[in-house]
Amino acid sequence: MLLISCPNCGSRDETEFHYGGQAHVAYPESPNELTDREWAEYLFYRDNTKGAFAERWLHSTGCRQWFNMLRDTVTYEIQAIYPMGSPRPDAAGKVTAETGTASTAADSTTTGSAAPSIAATSTSPTSSTTAPEGATK
Amino acid sequence: MAETAAPANSAQKNLSLRVSPAAPLGGAFEAGSVKGVVELREVSFLTMVGLRVDRNSDAGQRIAAVTGGLPAASGGVSGTGDTSVLWLGPEEFLVVAPTEAHESLGGDLIQALREALADGAGQVVDLSANRTTFELTGPRARAVLEKGCSLDLHPRVLSAGTALSTEIGNIPVVLWKTGEESFRIFPRASFADFLGRWLLDAMREYASPEVP
């Protein structure tokens, strides 16, 4: 059982939350201009990261608010919790860029205008070395 | 046909026909309550109003003037007199008031809230039928809840006058600690039967002498 620190409510059991998938997948700027493949990739293709992964969570039986979480998919360590709309707080993205296995991330998900924000946030050298405290309000 | 002639003619008659969600368990609640140890009852038909409004907006302040404030953060309860406002989310609140506050009984609470919201951004919704209310009281009330609630219910953490959305027995509820040994639990109507039985089961051991 994960103990998740909701930014509004504090520590609660994982059962109070719903998982919302990968974070920072921006809606395409011009959906009508996408090819079917690009659109499918926007809809369905997600990173399969080993390590720090930015994802969305909803505190469904609490305050019913969404937030972002940086979680290690190997150790389950929650490295950061941060508001919707703010950039990923670690210096990551490098992880996906370096490991060749993340081909869908580098090529597909960020194809053209499909999800420019991923490229922007993930490769930007925001060097807040360690993630900010999880439950900061 | 003759029997179509006399429709129910008054709100009063309709009200006398309504059945609260846990009414079938009324006898079981009485039988399962252990006097002075832990007691359970349903408080039927409280008036509840769902509010969605930014408490810092003009509309939020107008509504706060009606309700006696809007709580600022998780756990908070505001209110005036017998009307209470529970924090559900950053811009979501639950007003809990006596039965008589409902407009079907001549109360003006909901109308007053609607007028306070006016054309401001937000919602005032009558949710009186959405949830029912359980009242769990007695020195063992906390022990009963602790069997199915992961919150820290110890008084050093959870003080009286705090209300939190959480789960009890895997049922989503609003849990309101109204006194040192009294809790109000708001399950949705369709979960009332299950949660009522779950609580009765959790209470049962306190009917027997404690095993030393």
Ligand SMILES: [Zn+2]
């Ligand atoms: Zn929350």
